Amino acid sequence: xxxxxxxxxxxxxxxxxxxxxxxxxxxxxxxxxxxxxxxxxxxxxxxxxxxxxxxxxxxxxxxxxxxxxxxxxxxxxxxxxxxxxxxxxxxxxxxxxxxxxxxxxxxxxxxxxxxxxxxxxxxxxxxxxxxxxxxxxxxxxxxxxxxxxxxxxxxxxxxxxxxxxxxxxxxxxxxxxxxxxxxxxxxxxxxxxxxxxxxxxxxxxxxxxxxxxxxxxxxxxxxxxxxxxxxxxxxxxxxxxxxxxxxxxxxxxxxxxxxxxxxxxxxxxxxxxxxxxxxxxxxxxxxxxxxxxxxxxxxxxxxxxxxxxxxxxxxxxxxxxxxxxxxxxxxxx
Amino acid sequence: xxxxxxxxxxxxxxxxxxxxxxxxxxxxxxxxxxxxxxxxxxxxxxxxxxxxxxxxxxxxxxxxxxxxxxxxxxxxxxxxxxxxxxxxxxxxxxxxxxxxxxxxxxxxxxxxxxxxxxxxxxxxxxxxxxxxxxxxxxxxxxxxxxxxxxxxxxxxxxxxxxxxxxxxxxxxxxxxxxxxxxxxxxxxxxxxxxxxxxxxxxxxxxxxxxxxxxxxxxxxxxxxxxxxxxxxxxxxxxxxxxxxxxxxxxxxxxxxxxxxxxxxxxxxxxxxxxxxxxxxxxxxxxxxxxxxxxxxxxxxxxxxxxxxxxxxxxxxxxxxxxxxxxxxxxxxx
Numbered sequence: 001x002x003x004x005x006x007x008x009x010x011x012x013x014x015x016x017x018x019x020x021x022x023x024x025x026x027x028x029x030x031x032x033x034x035x036x037x038x039x040x041x042x043x044x045x046x047x048x049x050x051x052x053x054x055x056x057x058x059x060x061x062x063x064x065x066x067x068x069x070x071x072x073x074x075x076x077x078x079x080x081x082x083x084x085x086x087x088x089x090x091x092x093x094x095x096x097x098x099x100x101x102x103x104x105x106x107x108x109x110x111x112x113x114x115x116x117x118x119x120x121x122x123x124x125x126x127x128x129x130x131x132x133x134x135x136x137x138x139x140x141x142x143x144x145x146x147x148x149x150x151x152x153x154x155x156x157x158x159x160x161x162x163x164x165x166x167x168x169x170x171x172x173x174x175x176x177x178x179x180x181x182x183x184x185x186x187x188x189x190x191x192x193x194x195x196x197x198x199x200x201x202x203x204x205x206x207x208x209x210x211x212x213x214x215x216x217x218x219x220x221x222x223x224x225x226x227x228x229x230x231x232x233x234x235x236x237x238x239x240x241x242x243x244x245x246x247x248x249x250x251x252x253x254x255x256x257x258x259x260x261x262x263x264x265x266x267x268x269x270x271x272x273x274x275x276x277x278x279x280x281x282x283x284x285x286x287x288x289x290x291x292x293x294x295x296x297x298x299x300x301x302x303x304x305x306x307x308x309x310x311x312x313x314x315x316x317x318x319x320x321x322x323x324x325x326x327x328x329x330x331x332x333x
Numbered sequence: 334x335x336x337x338x339x340x341x342x343x344x345x346x347x348x349x350x351x352x353x354x355x356x357x358x359x360x361x362x363x364x365x366x367x368x369x370x371x372x373x374x375x376x377x378x379x380x381x382x383x384x385x386x387x388x389x390x391x392x393x394x395x396x397x398x399x400x401x402x403x404x405x406x407x408x409x410x411x412x413x414x415x416x417x418x419x420x421x422x423x424x425x426x427x428x429x430x431x432x433x434x435x436x437x438x439x440x441x442x443x444x445x446x447x448x449x450x451x452x453x454x455x456x457x458x459x460x461x462x463x464x465x466x467x468x469x470x471x472x473x474x475x476x477x478x479x480x481x482x483x484x485x486x487x488x489x490x491x492x493x494x495x496x497x498x499x500x501x502x503x504x505x506x507x508x509x510x511x512x513x514x515x516x517x518x519x520x521x522x523x524x525x526x527x528x529x530x531x532x533x534x535x536x537x538x539x540x541x542x543x544x545x546x547x548x549x550x551x552x553x554x555x556x557x558x559x560x561x562x563x564x565x566x567x568x569x570x571x572x573x574x575x576x577x578x579x580x581x582x583x584x585x586x587x588x589x590x591x592x593x594x595x596x597x598x599x600x601x602x603x604x605x606x607x608x609x610x611x612x613x614x615x616x617x618x619x620x621x622x623x624x625x626x627x628x629x630x631x632x633x634x635x636x637x638x639x640x641x642x643x644x645x646x647x648x649x650x651x652x653x654x655x656x657x658x659x660x661x662x663x664x665x666x
Contacts, residue, residue: 275348
């Protein structure tokens, strides 16, 4: 295992120390293991909390800041955050207007966020609404999931719902925006290589030279099929076609097209992929209204990528364009 | 070779197609192989041009935009841009106030930028001043370089000189700012794995399991020594100590500390490294004024990192903080 880490059991704690030092505009509570906007709670604003296993950086802590999340609770690597973390994050961002939980659809995450919401309601009466993201068209059920897995749409939902919250909209509306993003978004990913959970010390799965996995999950969960390595053009087809088959993206104002790197894939390859994805969408009559190219929801050092499309109306596009200032996404301020 | 590419000989052209589609605010001339700010030439503003081999993305094309570069000329992977590209870029950004060339110290780059400057002067009389970046403390001469190699400081020089040009300063002053950044900046890198140039199809060098290369160059040029893989804490020492030994960083207003990923290293590890770098600097009495953590000057899919320190006075910090809007660095606008 070749990694820039100290003790494999301290990776998350060490990375959070680095985040706190690099981003003094965030408040990192190392005991409670939460990352919070320094001006939280913002009175009268709906609080946005997300979280999940670590190993997907910059998601979620890198999305904490103005116009996006109010707090993130990172679990151990590829392990759900515990309810206590989620409770602490929820209470830290409760500005009196309720709190939205954005939860990726993994059984442990859903369960722990639910438990935390009940604890918070019992303790302080804070209203919590969860929105579960389940956008991965690759497989119906999976290793850690009943139903579809939550992947790339999570990034878009956090940005767009974050903008809605920043505008002062009430909890029901912010939750509705997040749900609309989930309903209108689809993703599919692939891997060229496996990844190694530090505490395990060996690759999560084996992927021989010359093969790739289509439909991979962000924890290395099995995908749809294993095929010989192919040109980017064909990889793009294998990812985009199932997405287009799942939802009518051609109607409407256009899509936000998001080509995401899995952690070990360099930007030059993501731009090659984006060109191929854009060509397929053009051929399919799907206009691209906005795009995002980069490594935003990763799987440790896995090489590979995912494609996410979000069918966006004018309102979602305006919320996408709204100012955001986080470590990983920043524009307009 | 596992890469998200089509034909290995078309990687740069394909990636530039992707960049053009993803960033309509840039003007990509696919024939001349240059990436230009869409509002170039800006009348009365010094033009900033940089370039070098591809494979280091987002450098340089990802730094084209307001407050940073006016144009980039990407060569083939790990290959200097040809003089014609540099001439085209220089002429495209000539707003009447002269053009600054920011050149990483590799023999081919220096030679081709020199030749281009002579051609431009002869053709149009445009004044061109080159500033050569040579910040890598690892080795004196190297595979492609007489003198020190140009690495991480290039990113900081492009940002800071770009801000000076945006303020309307004359060419001599902008060049002086870039030279001050080079004079006051030092870097050192390391690799956990090799990388594969697409056209070659095999790793540039061999790095067995359990070993890492300290002092690596951004093209996989040999470093100072090959040692057993060590904890992040020790890796940070191996990179920071030679930098601190080379220049007195403790005097002055503080440093811009830049922990850079080599392309295949995920963000979680870069934050682990940043925590260790910050700890060493604190122990050494070197205050950190600003920081940058991410993969900005890469070596294809190489796993590893580099550390860059820039001793910054108030003026350099103000220029660092100035607004920038490029695909890869963006704040304040």
